[in-house]
Amino acid sequence: MIEVSGLRKTYGDFAAVVDSDFAVDDGEVFGIVGPNGAGKTTTLKVIAGLVEPTDGEVTVAGFDASDPEMRRHLGFLPEESPLYEEMTALSYLRFFADLYDVPREVADERIEAALDRLELDHRERRLGDVSKGMKRKVAIARSLVNDPDVLVYDEPASGLDPVTTNSVLAFTRELRETGKTVVFSAHNLYHVESVCDRVVVMNEGRIVARGSVDGIRERHGETTYRVFTDVEPTATPALADLDAATAEVGDRYRTTVPDMDAVAAVREAVADAGGEVVDIRSREPSLEDVFLDIVGRPMPGRYTGDIGGGEGSDSARDGDETATAAATEATE
Numbered sequence: 001m002i003e004v005s006g007l008r009k010t011y012g013d014f015a016a017v018v019d020s021d022f023a024v025d026d027g028e029v030f031g032i033v034g035p036n037g038a039g040k041t042t043t044l045k046v047i048a049g050l051v052e053p054t055d056g057e058v059t060v061a062g063f064d065a066s067d068p069e070m071r072r073h074l075g076f077l078p079e080e081s082p083l084y085e086e087m088t089a090l091s092y093l094r095f096f097a098d099l100y101d102v103p104r105e106v107a108d109e110r111i112e113a114a115l116d117r118l119e120l121d122h123r124e125r126r127l128g129d130v131s132k133g134m135k136r137k138v139a140i141a142r143s144l145v146n147d148p149d150v151l152v153y154d155e156p157a158s159g160l161d162p163v164t165t166n167s168v169l170a171f172t173r174e175l176r177e178t179g180k181t182v183v184f185s186a187h188n189l190y191h192v193e194s195v196c197d198r199v200v201v202m203n204e205g206r207i208v209a210r211g212s213v214d215g216i217r218e219r220h221g222e223t224t225y226r227v228f229t230d231v232e233p234t235a236t237p238a239l240a241d242l243d244a245a246t247a248e249v250g251d252r253y254r255t256t257v258p259d260m261d262a263v264a265a266v267r268e269a270v271a272d273a274g275g276e277v278v279d280i281r282s283r284e285p286s287l288e289d290v291f292l293d294i295v296g297r298p299m300p301g302r303y304t305g306d307i308g309g310g311e312g313s314d315s316a317r318d319g320d321e322t323a324t325a326a327a328t329e330a331t332e
């Protein structure tokens with residue numbers, strides 16, 4: 001449904017997006033995750049036909065993203081979506097339905113259904129007087145008035161309270177059941193964990209990881225073992241070679257190690273010191289650990305001077321390969 005191939009967007013000599021490739025299948029909920037400035041909004045705006053790529057190809061529902069016809073198939077929710085404050089939710093949404101030439105009866109039914117699913121109250125209240133969460137819900141309903149096949153949502157849940165965040169994310173997930181394809185951005189993996197089929201993680205303009213959230217967690221996070229002992233393990237050479245850290249916790253010592261062989265080495269070192277192991281616990285990496293690990297890695301530069309010569313030059317192409325190699329390495 002969406003194909004992004006070799007996408008690059010530069011502003012002057014600064015690369016907002018470099019060598020981005022991904023495809024979103026029909027009926028999929030796809031997440032683009034990354035910290036501030038990673039290039040998420042730029043990518044979404046290119047998909048929505050609002051920003052022209054410097055290089056690469058983007059198609060949506062078989063149309064080039066720049067083709068005005070494509071917009072009939074698309075609903076876009078910008079990160080900031082100011083509404084007409086003097087209108088009510090209903091009059092505002094009818095206004096947009098009129099812009100898309102949706103017959104009034106069809107529009108009313110569609111708007112009503114969206115607002116019901118979003119559990120929006122106060123539909124006749126002036127939009128200037130409703131909460132931020134309600135405004136976001138109205139903006140989401142606006143993205144649906146033309147019954148698009150593809151929805152592009154930029155940070156739909158950011159800045160909302162936890163209840164509204166959950167409701168917006170659940171709604172985004174449900175869109176899949178109505179046959180829509182959704183691509184949306186988020187600052188953190190938590191927001192996409194239960195919603196997305198697949199994600200790409202972006203950092204500094206590049207895709208640095210991709211796949212299901214579980215797959216990313218498996219590939220990038222390592223289980224560690226915590227060995228609790230009643231004496232401090234003796235500093236044996238075997239232990240010194242290990243990537244082990246010991247801390248005093250109450251009346252015990254906790255040594256954190258990467259694998260079961262290391263657990264055995266700790267066991268021996270503790271026996272040497274005249275003590276014993278009292279507990280062993282494994283610790284799965286949190287999603288936050290995984291995310292920080294992925295986006296915390298050093299990246300190639302973002303200026304065209306760092307990533308290659310100039311556009312279209314051989315050195316720029318070489319630079320692209322370097323950037324791709326770095327990104328590929330980061331995903332492995």
Ligand code: ATP
Nearest residue numbers: 011014015016034035036037038039040041042043
């Ligand atoms: P955020 O989560 O903060 O919205 P983002 O991942 O959506 O970040 P983008 O908005 O795509 O990131 O921006 C990527 C980089 O490109 C940023 O460094 C931004 O300052 C830069 N950028 C975006 N638009 C422009 C522009 N029109 N002119 C110059 N630089 C831009």
